Amino acid sequence: MTVLHLADEGEAADLAAFLSRLLHYDRGAAVRLQAAGTALAVFGRPPSFEVLAIRAARLAKPYENGLDVTLDVTVSAGELLESVDESAATAVVPGAVTGPPWAGVLPPRGGWRAVPGLPAPDALRAMVGAGVAEFRSRTQELAAEQRTRAELDRVGREIWSRTVGDTQLPVRAVHAAQSLGFLRATRELALLSSGAWLRLRTPYGSIAVRRAGLGTLDVSVR
16 A cells, blocks of 8 residues: 655645545546655646646655655546545555546656746636636527537637637636636746646646647657
């Protein structure tokens, strides 16, 4: 049994909250765990947003499990959540599962550079609110026979595929960040790029997305 010793109760609570939010969108969600030294990265993909969500956590001591000094495994998000003990600041790594396709393709580890043009956090939150209101208004105006899943998806795709300001970041990435609790009261936001990837970084987690038109260039398969 592999036990992760998180830095404190707060790290354990934040990890549990992140897993709970992922499971809200996909009850069968899987997450990929990578740990090295005192850093743990948890990758998930909420299907509603078509983005990769990344939650980092601090470990109380450098990771080791016998001779293994790194961890890289895809597991059930639900089983991992059930194992989190917030008072003890621990989590038990469940058995590995067959990972979904996204779990084999992660953003690069390095080469990130700042991208200008990201609006202020308040403006980003307002943008998400406006998108939600527009979606609600447009779908409510549809006649009953037109309110099909395909039409709702089309309207949603049109709204959330718009880009943020002068950047190439789709609004759905900001929507995902807010829905997963990454856009809490903070002004420490950054937009970064590396190869085909864009990453919205906050103190609570990151949202990564591949830029349109760049295909699968510069992805890390590992």
